Amino acid sequence: MGGADGGKGVIYTLADVSKHNTHEDCWLVIDGKVYDVTKFLDDHPGGDDVLLSSTGKDATEDFEDVGHSTSARSMMDEYLVGHIDTATIPTKVKYTPPKQPHYNHDKTTDFVIRILQFLLPVVILGLAVGVRYYTKSD
Incomplete structure (x- = not known):
């Protein structure tokens, strides 16, 4: 993971990160940062399936929805391998319901x-x- 900064200055595309989606090699994107959580899979309190299901996408919302503790957040630094090129993450389109005719009850x-x-x-x-x-x- 090159460089004197331990690879933390490396920018990855989502396609790069998506290749790391197995129990032997698992990377996640959370809050614009890329984490190699392979060594943490067996220790994750929610199980490894939760982490594996979050590969290949921006897992920030999944991470935030769970409400991780400050100690869990501080642990993340040791798994940081770089940053994500945000231009490679598809933007979420807000759902707009179709226009309905006015209902005059x-x-x-x-x-x-x-x-x-x-x-x-x-x-x-x-x-x-x-x-x-x-x-x-x-």
Whole structure:
């Protein structure tokens, strides 16, 4: 990892980092920096699968979502191998929902439905009672 700075001044592309995606050779991009976490895979509290699933992309969001402690963050320095060329990381496109036609909810329809839901059973009950009364009185 060349140089007197231990390779920390080296700039990698995402394509370079993406090649390091196995248990024997695992690199991550977090916050613009490249980390070789191969030696840490077996010690990672979340398991090695978590780290391996974050290879080949900017893992900053994954890292931040977990809420790592300050001690975990300070450990990262020993795994630093360089920086990422941010131009090689695809930008995330914000989701914009498709335009929907304006929905004009008619309150009258709701009112009529509620009235019918009440009145229809009352009318049916009234008819049933009336028919029964009419047939008994003959």
